[in-house]
Amino acid sequence: MTSFTLTPEVLRHPDSYKWTLYPQEVLPLWVADMDFAPAPSIVAALKDRLEHGLGYHLLRGDPDLTRLLGARLEQQGVPPLPEGGMRFLPGVVPGLYAAVLGLTAPGDDVLSFTPIYPPFLSAIRDHGRTARTVPLLQGELGWDIDWAALEQAVTPATRLLMLCHPHNPTGRVWTREELAGLAAFALRHRLWVVSDELHADLSFQGPHTPFVTISPELEQRTLTVTGPCKAYNTAGLGIGAMYSHNLALLDRVTQASAGVMGHPSAMSVTMWRAALQDDGAWLAAVLDQLRQNRDRVTAWAATVPLLRYSPPEATYLAWLDLTRHPRAADMQAFLLSEAKVALNDGPPFGDGYQGFVRLNFATSPEILEEALTRIGRALAQE
Template sequence: MSHDYDRLDLAALHERPMMKWQQYEKDVLPLWVADMDFPIAEGVRAALRAYADGDLHGYPLWSGMPGLREALAERLLERFGWKVEPDWIWIIPGTVAALFGAVKAFTSQGDGVLATTPIYPPFRYAAVRQGRAFQEVDLVEREGGFRVDPSALDEAITASSRLLTLCHPHNPTGRVLDRAELEGLAERVLEHRLFVASDELHSDLNFGTPHIPFASLSPEVSARTITFLGPTKTFNLAGLKIGFAIAENPEVLERFKEAMFGFAMPAPAVSQAGALGAYRDSDGWYQDTMAYLRANRDHVKTRIDAMEGVSMYAPEATYLAWLDFRGGPLAEETGAKLVELGRVGLNEGTTFGASGAGFARLNFATSRAIVDEALDRIERALQKA
């Protein structure tokens, strides 16, 4: 049965004045940055319209739009069994800003910030651009995916390590970390008295593997953790620049708020209105979009499995496929060669760290036909190389 998303107009997408569609020359098909090409939920659109029609365009309350934190708390309980009080929640102007804020809050110049690499590039920037040492712990490839080896943390941790930055689900690999991985990390966190900034922005884009919030592991872990998440990836609202910081420990939340002081806190009221529309009135859109993404994921996997010179593990969450070109003719300068030979624009693996060499990240949140066109181009690039 056909779906509205099947009818996305490629020519119109190319005209969009947005980062995703203007990064490359016009004949390159750009499936890189993590925006979806789908129209947003009607529930969000209606909430934004209602906001525009009202008169609440002044400074919002520090605690945000009435009902917003409660709607998030309800969602977290329902989806992850994670009991969060509205008071633990602070409304942030996006997760990248919050990662920078966490580094500022919980570390000093020269301190170490740990992360499981390859990783979404702003994790590195948040540390390095603020004069901290970025301490990489490479994922290991085993049991059908890229996994955290908590014992590798033992080697990476130094006397200067203060903060573990976690990306869970993991971008770019699409892994949902399991309880054993999370508990292994938690053990080290408690032993070394680290703080944790857990970016769980992709946690709603889950294809069925249970998501365990890091902070939910135990009260001791919760006391050292600040979690970031929000509706922008799930509901395709990255331009609204909104998210949530959650910390049970008031001292942790206070330190974070202090570090963010002056930087668009809380997020703009219009974005809060959109977020409320997403959480309250958009479940039909969400379920439908997840089903479409799952079918795209399975399709990408089937087609990649049939190609020579590239492979992948099916992501457990996210609409991102981490394509492994290491064994084939595109093993070096992978992203550039895909553009040159295939006219397809993916994220170059090394932008996620040295261990991303030989990989490229493909965003499959678009129509099946566009996904197929991208896969045809990848195949042609492999044949030409």
């Protein structure tokens, strides 16, 4: 056990989605929460905030949070944002929906790579836009962009490219060369780009390269969404931000969601400020544990016949290809009933992903070991 790992007894709080959806004998390695306690500085800031009443938080935007996040982005190489270039959201997914509403019209086409975090697809489809999905190529060394398929997917009605960087569920961290290729593609076809960089702080590849750092021209066509909930494990508090150097673009998105977005809660703002002011020791320890867990999954995967898998370069999600296994047609249900391990099923991540499952390894080494043993045993018995 690490100092920050919580026990199943503690995690099985009746309000926990991850730990209560399945019966108690099931190990929940599905929804993207970490089984880790929040950073002590965040807990202290939240306790302090509670001492001061819970009235409306600064409704015109929190200047400290704007400054702190702006400084963090500049450290990552993002050119300073104009006044009003950063706007807060109640979560990152609302930002994805608002971006689709503001930057496209019903009937327009929107590009996304698959497999993809399912709300990308629902954000496109729920309001009458068409998803033009481009499957990533599964090479020996990992998941790659199929550049020819990307070109072919563009239609006269295509307005927007939705990028997930780092990518959920494959864990790819797009390289500067790949980002430059995507930038050239977006400029060539005059597309807007929404870049979801929520997993940026969970990279095993070193500092994050924000998509907008690729070129000044691209800054004018890009809206980036981000938030603290993956790196700091605070999804229960809900907050996010969208930023762009193009204020007209942000205005379109803000107007398209006028009145329905709500405002971030006082506790969520306090949490994000504390996260941005933390000394970094907690996050470094978490990343260290995640890297060890990732390496353990990689070593295990090499021993499982019929399994294809590429180690993620970021995040705590392992995207397992079991399409060659005899139980591929009901893999998630099979592992739930036979291994008593709950994973995310492949099909919501896009067409063609039956037989894939997503495993969340942000848990204690003990729980991970038990889950891998159970999965390996169940797969071998068929």
